[in-house]
Amino acid sequence: xxxxxxxxxxxxxxxxxxxxxxxxxxxxxxxxxxxxxxxxxxxxxxxxxxxxxxxxxxxxxxxxxxxxxxxxxxxxxxxxxxxxxxxxxxxxxxxxxxxxxxxxxxxxxxxxxxxxxxxxxxxxxxxxxxxxxxxxxxxxxxxxxxxxxxxxxxxxxxxxxxxxxxxxxxxxxxxxxxxxxxxxxxxxxxxxxxxxxx
Amino acid sequence: xxxxxxxxxxxxxxxxxxxxxxxxxxxxxxxxxxxxxxxxxxxxxxxxxxxxxxxxxxxxxxxxxxxxxxxxxxxxxxxxxxxxxxxxxxxxxxxxxxxxxxxxxxxxxxxxxxxxxxxxxxxxxxxxxxxxxxxxxxxxxxxxxxxxxxxxxxxxxxxxxxxxxxxxxxxxxxxxxxxxxxxxxxxxxxxxxxxxxxxxxxxxxxxxxxxxxxxxxxxxxxxxxxxxxxxxxxxxxxxxxxxxxxxxxxxxxxxxxxxxxxxxxxxxxxxxxxxxxxxxxxxxxxxxxxxxxxxxxxxxxxxxxxxxxxxxxxxxxxxxxxxxxxxxxxxxxxxxxxxxxxxxxxxxxxxxxxxxxxxxxxxxxxxxxxxxxxxxxxxxxxxxxxxxxxxxxxxxxxxxxxxxxxxx
Numbered sequence: 001x002x003x004x005x006x007x008x009x010x011x012x013x014x015x016x017x018x019x020x021x022x023x024x025x026x027x028x029x030x031x032x033x034x035x036x037x038x039x040x041x042x043x044x045x046x047x048x049x050x051x052x053x054x055x056x057x058x059x060x061x062x063x064x065x066x067x068x069x070x071x072x073x074x075x076x077x078x079x080x081x082x083x084x085x086x087x088x089x090x091x092x093x094x095x096x097x098x099x100x101x102x103x104x105x106x107x108x109x110x111x112x113x114x115x116x117x118x119x120x121x122x123x124x125x126x127x128x129x130x131x132x133x134x135x136x137x138x139x140x141x142x143x144x145x146x147x148x149x150x151x152x153x154x155x156x157x158x159x160x161x162x163x164x165x166x167x168x169x170x171x172x173x174x175x176x177x178x179x180x181x182x183x184x185x186x187x188x189x190x191x192x193x194x195x196x197x198x
Numbered sequence: 199x200x201x202x203x204x205x206x207x208x209x210x211x212x213x214x215x216x217x218x219x220x221x222x223x224x225x226x227x228x229x230x231x232x233x234x235x236x237x238x239x240x241x242x243x244x245x246x247x248x249x250x251x252x253x254x255x256x257x258x259x260x261x262x263x264x265x266x267x268x269x270x271x272x273x274x275x276x277x278x279x280x281x282x283x284x285x286x287x288x289x290x291x292x293x294x295x296x297x298x299x300x301x302x303x304x305x306x307x308x309x310x311x312x313x314x315x316x317x318x319x320x321x322x323x324x325x326x327x328x329x330x331x332x333x334x335x336x337x338x339x340x341x342x343x344x345x346x347x348x349x350x351x352x353x354x355x356x357x358x359x360x361x362x363x364x365x366x367x368x369x370x371x372x373x374x375x376x377x378x379x380x381x382x383x384x385x386x387x388x389x390x391x392x393x394x395x396x397x398x399x400x401x402x403x404x405x406x407x408x409x410x411x412x413x414x415x416x417x418x419x420x421x422x423x424x425x426x427x428x429x430x431x432x433x434x435x436x437x438x439x440x441x442x443x444x445x446x447x448x449x450x451x452x453x454x455x456x457x458x459x460x461x462x463x464x465x466x467x468x469x470x471x472x473x474x475x476x477x478x479x480x481x482x483x484x485x486x487x488x489x490x491x492x493x494x495x496x497x498x499x500x501x502x503x504x505x506x507x508x509x510x511x512x513x514x515x516x517x518x519x520x521x522x523x524x525x526x527x528x529x530x531x532x533x534x535x536x537x538x539x540x541x542x543x544x545x546x547x548x549x550x551x552x553x554x555x556x557x558x559x560x561x562x563x564x565x566x567x568x569x570x571x572x573x574x575x576x577x578x579x580x581x582x583x584x585x586x587x588x589x590x591x592x593x594x595x596x597x598x599x600x601x602x603x604x605x606x
Contacts, residue, residue: 015242019235027226032219041224046234053242108215111208115215126218133219136583148209148216176212178583185585 003066007056015056022070023049029071029145033078033134035090035127044081048074065161068142075138082134091186094127098187105187109180132183140175147172302436303418303429310457318451320512332459337466345520353468360468369474407433410440411454486549492594494547495576497540499569502526507564507576507592513552556581563605567592575605 003021006014026048031041051073059069098105107113119125133141146152146160158168317329328343338352349362361370405417408430415430430440441452470476498508502523509515527540554560556579564576571592578589578599586598589605 010243012239012243015239016235019238023231023235024226027224027231031224031226038224038227042227042230045231046237049234049238050241053238054245056242057245108211111211114211120214120218122218125215129216129218133216144216148213149220151213179216181585182583 004059004061007059010057015053018052018056018066018070019049022067025067026070026074029141030074030078032145032149033130033141034081035130040081044074044077047077047080051077067160068139071142072138075134075141078134082131090127091131094124094131095187097122097124098128106184109183109187128183128186132179132186135182135186136175136178139171140178143168143172143175144179303416303431303438306437306457312459312461313455313457314459314461315452315455318453320449320515322451322453332461332465334461334463334466337468339465351466351468356468358468360470362471362474367474369470369476371476413439415439486546488550488588488596490543490546491550491577492590492596493543494550495564495590496569496594497543497547501540503569505569507567507569509565511551511562511564511577513548516548554579557584564592569594578604 003014003017005011007018023045027041027045030044030048034041034044048070052070055073059066063069101119103116103119104113108115108119115125133144136144143157146157147154152160154165154168154172158165161168311334313331313333315331315333317331318327319329327345330341330343332339336353336355338350338354340350340352342348347363347365349364351360351362353359358371362368403419405419405428407414407416409415410430414433416433417428417430420427420429427444428442429438431438437457438455439453440455443450443452495507495511499505502508502519508519551560558580560577560579562577563574567574567576569592572595574592575589576592578587580587580601584598586600587604588596589599590596
């Protein structure tokens with residue numbers, strides 16, 4: 001709350017506190033959504049933080065936490081990056097790779113079967129997961145990454161978001177469902193013709 | 199117990215799937231982040247010291263739009279166009295070479311104290327209404343050719359609009375609070391120009407020369423991920439004379455552009471003029487939904503279309519129709535509250551399209567279709583994150599339809 005008030009008052013220390021708190025976390029989460037290209041990650045992090053700096057005075061804590069606000073900006077910047085720079089060949093290659101896999105791919109995604117280690121290790125799977133995440137809402141992205149990549153508990157996520165554990169559980173279930181739906185749509189599309197619009 | 203174990207197992211599998219994004223993940227570049235700390239702090243301080251210098255966040259964050267108004271239809275149309283129009287020309291920039299450079303063309307925008315321009319939403323040849331704007335600082339005085347009885351003064355700093363109905367001497371304030379920050383008009387242009395000029399890869403294409411309004415003009419096409427902007431500037435003076443902006447399903451044309459035209463302060467006063475009565479009715483427009491859109495379709499067919507759906511649901515076409523719709527409302531002789539309720543429903547219907555949140559584009563095919571026709575699809579769109587499309591039929595039923603089964 002102190003940071004929020006400081007931002008609204010144009011307080012430099014408030015901005016620096018926000019920066020200390022979130023700059024690295026922002027970098028890590030943006031990097032998770034992007035292909036292996038440090039320059040692009042840096043570009044998106046920069047656009048996000050400069051955009052946040054320009055609009056920080058208007059931050060309204062009643063609309064959500066600082067992190068959800070800054071991540072919503074990041075999500076838009078990632079989406080812009082995808083539209084502008086990402087080669088369709090990368091996703092087409094990953095789609096084709098998935099379609100040629102020997103196994104119950106649908107069961108893997110539905111969680112009925114474990115994904116084989118060699119699939120989990122592949123760069124193509126990472127690409128498909130990144131594209132899928134990039135299509136979800138900022139809230140779902142945050143929840144899924146906090147729970148399943150950072151390993152936070154539901155209670156920790158609820159505390160960070162100033163919400164209840166019940167609400168977080170419910171949203172997580174919806175986020176997982178949305179992820180699976182988008183992943184299936186992505187992997188069932190004809191390789192090469194998919195228009196991503198994250 | 200079994201249920202918990204199943205959940206844990208599912209979570210573990212899901213976690214292993216999602217954690218694939220950590221593979222070869224790029225660790226934070228601390229040196230870069232330290233430099234960015236300085237730069238972003240300067241940006242924060244500069245923005246904070248200039249209350250009107252904020253860029254718009256995103257129209258997608260709109261959740262609440264509270265307005266205060268009466269006499270709904272024309273004011274609604276005015277309000278919708280106002281909200282559309284103030285966001286105009288948001289994406290200038292780029293660099294170029296030649297006799298007149300892109301830098302020359304944007305210079306007047308950077309330095310102008312005032313501006314006067316005409317705005318057309320949609321194709322110019324369609325004969326749509328012309329919005330005439332006089333701009334001074336954070337205020338805009340706006341008139342619309344199809345609503346010559348209405349004048350609006352927009353205060354972007356206070357996020358408020360004063361609308362005046364000249365013949366009835368009525369005034370109303372429309373409160374834009376709840377919308378994302380809408381900056382001072384000229385500051386917006388300046389911010390965007392400065393920002394984009396720093397991007398070396400921003401694309402600008404020279405279009406050569408063309409005669410515009412009897413003058414030779416040189417054109418530049420600036421491409422942005424969300425919008426394409428064409429600027430035509432006088433070949434001799436480098437002053438912009440025409441701008442064309444295409445983004446999503448909306449085209450906006452700015453013409454007859456003039457900078458630094460002397461204008462009296464009183465034209466931009468937010469005070470209710472002497473002799474005017476201030477209207478006080480309130481509309482609460484909390485997030486327009488698909489149901490709101492459908493209800494608007496029903497009203498437009500039943501009340502205004504003789505049981506036939508409108509030719510178009512585009513905002514610019516609604517604006518054209520607004521005066522005849524208001525006439526129809528007068529003929530119906532609705533009581534005040536019923537008139538306001540009708541206006542509120544129409545507004546929500548329009549906002550669904552104006553701030554469309556689905557994936558890709560919406561499609562309308564209701565032209566000539568009768569209300570009650572259960573076989574003909576009149577509108578379809580894909581909600582964000584959905585695999586299927588929502589298809590609305592002529593009987594206003596809605597079905598989820600796979601992309602391959604959409605109407606041709």
